[in-house]
Structures are given as structure tokens and as C-alpha cells.
Amino acid sequence: MKHVPNALTIGRILVAPLSLYLLWTGTFWGQFSGTTLFILAAITDWLDGNLARKYGVGSRLGQFLDPLADKILVLGAFLLVPFLAPLDASLTRPLGAWLPWLAIGAIAARDVGVTWLRSVYERRNRPLRTLSAAKWKTAWQLTFLISVFVFLTASHGRDLDGFFGGLFRFTYATLTSIGPLIFLLVTSAITVYTGVLYFTGREESDLV
Template sequence: MSSLPNVLTLSRILAVPLFVLLMWDGTWIMNLAAFGLFCLAGITDYLDGYLARAQGTVSKLGIFLDPIADKIMVAAVIIMLIHNDAIVGWTMLPALVIILREIAVSGLREFLAEAKVSLPVSRLAKWKTAIQMIALGALVLGQSSARWWPDLPAHEVGVVALFVAALLTLVTGWDYLRVGLRHMGPA
């Protein structure tokens, strides 16, 4: 529990309420602070896995908490972007696809774990996550950049990246489902 990678993972979970609070009123300075916190969370996401592998401290707790921390942060960001009208109209579709896939893959992983089947993260899923984080970060940044850098197309970049992430989400979700279906026998 007290290894640095696990502390970093826990810090991401504990950062979620602060992130929500920062984005709650939608002022440009609070959104800018939320963007900074989101970037810091992204850095800790990379570092916790890297350090755990490099130090040989990969733990069952870390393996369990890391994807949960990621999913909690992604869901909170999407909810707050909807709350602040950065995700509206057709942009809700890719956001919904991302949230639904996260829930479905979590359920699939739980089912397969009981069957003692591992579902490793694919390279394409890692790309999906990177593009998804860029999309969400750009949308958060777009909430404040209009005030201090009006020509920065952060929101537009975020929307395009969100659609790309949703497309990759569908592809990787289907890949995971195909693997899972092989291990599901007849009812």
C-alpha cells in the first residue's frame, strides 16, 4: 500500500473531488487549475506503472486500483465537461461511447478474472487512451483558453480527438469482447 506507485495511483483517485470542485463554477482560472491537475494526474498515471515495473514493485493492489483510478478520472472529466457545456449536442455521442466502453470492459475483465483469463491491454487500446486523454485535456483547456489565448483551438482539437478516441474505443471494445466471447460457454 505504501509503495510509491500505489501512492501515485491513490493520489489520482483523491484528486478527482478536487478536479470536480475546480471545474464546478466554470471560471477560466479554476478551469486552468483543473487542466493543470488533469495533466498532473496523467503524469502520475504514467509514472506509477513505470516505477512499479522498474522497481519490481508491481502489486495486486496497484493492478486493481490503476484502471479504477483511470476510469474514475475519465468519467469525472466527461461529466464536468458536460456540466460546463464543453460537451454538448453530437459531442455527447463519443463521450457516451467512451463511458459505456469503460463500464463494459470493466465488467468483462471481472467476468474473465473469475474464469482465470487475463485480458491484457492492447497496443491500440494504449493509443486510444492517449488520444482520449489529449481530447479531454484539450476540452478542459478550451474552457479557459478563450480568456487568455482566444486563437488557441483547444476546444476544436478536443472535439476532433474525442471522436477519434470514440472510434478507437469501439474498435478496442470489440476486440476485447471477441476475446471474452471465446471464454463464455453456452448458457
Template sequence: MPVNLPTLLTWARIVMIPLVLGVFYLPEHWLAPLWQNVAGALIFTLAAITDWFDGYLARKWNQTSAFGAFLDPVADKLMVAAALILLVQLGRADAWLAAIIIGREITISALREWMAQLGASKGVAVSFIGKVKTAAQMVAIVVLLLHVDFIPGIDLAWIGSCCLFVAALLTLWSMGYYLRMAWPELTGRK
């Protein structure tokens, strides 16, 4: 395992997962619900920023590695899945939306692994739609974790729910894109 700043940032993202979850289980006399929301959203935001930053640094400093390429998407999937499950438990997200997003992540991860074994991983490389999907997911999760209306008349819970719905639609769209790209390998036709 290479030890460099990009890889350490990826590990830090994994370590932040139980921190995001943990703040919502602290007793109210330790941390009031408002501050649980704020702390959870801030920790998740920091983790999301490290997702962008570790990849940027790895490319800029030429510190990319097979291990980093493996660990980064695993950290992303764990972070999103854990946050979505928490949001469903808190009653802030619909289970069916979380199931679509988590199911897609598992499906595409398995597809990428299978394509890599065939030596065809370029066929399922990250696309622009995948990046837009990720951005929509991150915004939705942060807003739903925050669950606080800062501006009178603006319902952040509704905005977060709409963003999550858009993220689920983009999730299905990007899954269709990846499956279409892999279709020749899936069917044995090139």
C-alpha cells in the same frame, strides 16, 4: 494493501478527481473562469502523468501487486468518467461521445473481471490500441478542460472535440478487439 510509491501515486490520482471537479465550482471572485480552466487542466494533466508514472515505477522497482493491478484501472476509469461528465455539463463535450467512452470502460472492466474469474485474463490484457485510445482520451480531456485559445487562429475547442471523437472511435475499436479476444470464452468455443 501494499504501501509503496506506485500505490500512493494511484491513490493520489483518485484524490485529484474532486480537485479537478471542484475548481469549476469555485465562485468567480475566488478563481476567474480562465483560471478555473487552467487549474482544472493542470490538475488533470498531473493525474494523467501519475497514471503512466505509477505503472512505470511499479514495474521498474518490482513493486507490482494484485491490489495495484486492481486499483490502477479503477482510478483511470473514475478520472476519465468524472472529467467527461464535467465536460458534458460545461457544454464542452457531446453526451453521446461521453456515453460511448464511459459505456466501453464499464463493459471492458466487467469483461476483464469475468475473464479473470475464468482464469483467462490474458485474453483481455491491455493492447496497443487500448493505449492509443487512452492517450487520445487524455489529450481530448485536457484540451477541453483548458478551453483557452493561446494561439490566434487555432480553435482548441474544435481540436479537443475532434480528439474526443477520435477517442470515441478508438474506444469502439478497442472494445471490438477485446470482445474478439474474449469471444471463445464468451461462446464456450476454444
């Protein structure tokens, strides 16, 4: 059991590029398979930490690998989203062109900053534990990404007739509305806020 959490984390690292490649193909089956793998990888993100805590088998290797796996999976997906989903469809250019990238850039900058802070703590032999707010942040990020990928996959059926055709046309209309962009901006704001908590020393009880 002590090796299971790390095995799940390593599996997430290996699956992430395949999932992102399948989503990139733009085909229904590619995006369906990529979305399925992404959801399974997201589940392992929750499962490995819970198993490590439940059985007391946490390790320094796991503390290093888990954030790395998250960055490969989540940041990779965020960087892919603007190429797949028309987040700027409801806005005029140039605002619509750069606003999604600004939000994603803020998410990436926060992760780079926290990674640097974690390395500083490691050099002092003081591992930086994940804040409780950061766990909610990850859940929010994954909810956004999974929603976009599910709606993107469903939009392939918008040319069908009947109930399902209408349903899939609705998902495509939602995807091209301003809703996903607002969701992304809120996700970015939450992500940056959790980064501020690390650097301001908030929730000190969570730091070793």
C-alpha cells in the same frame, strides 16, 4: 519503492474529484488550478505503471486500483466536458445536442463492458492485462481532455488587448468550431475499437 505505484494511483483517485470540481467552477483560477491538477494526475497514470514494471513491484491491488483511478479521472472529465465546452456550437439542433453525449456514452459503455470482462477473468484467477492498443487509447483520450481544458482556461483572456488577447480569442474560436467535436468522435471510435479487441480475443499474447 514497492508501495510508490499504488500510492500514486490512490493519489490520482483523491485528486480527480477536486480537479473536476475546480474545472466546474467556471472561473479562470478555478479552471487553471483544475487543469493543472488534471495534467499532474494524467502524468501519474503514466508514471505508476512504468515504476511498477521497472522495479517489478506490480500487484493485484495495483491491477484493480489503476483502472478504477482512470475511470474516475477520465470518465468524470468526459461527462463534464459538454457542460463546459460548446461542442454543439457549430451544429444545428437536435443533432448538436445529442451527438457529443452519444460519443461520450459509447466511451462509458466500452469501459463498463471491459470492466465486466475483467471481473469475469478475475473470478477465473486469470487477470486481464491491458492491451497495448488500450494504452494508446488512454493517451489519445487524455490529449483530447487536456487540450479542451487548456483551451477553455485560455479563453478567459479573450477580452484582453494586444497579442495575448488575439491568441486567446483564437483559442476560443477553436473551441467553438467543429474541431473539438470531430476530435471527440474520433476519440470515441478509437475507444470502442479497443473494447472490440478485448471481446474478440485479439492480441491474445497480452492476456494471461
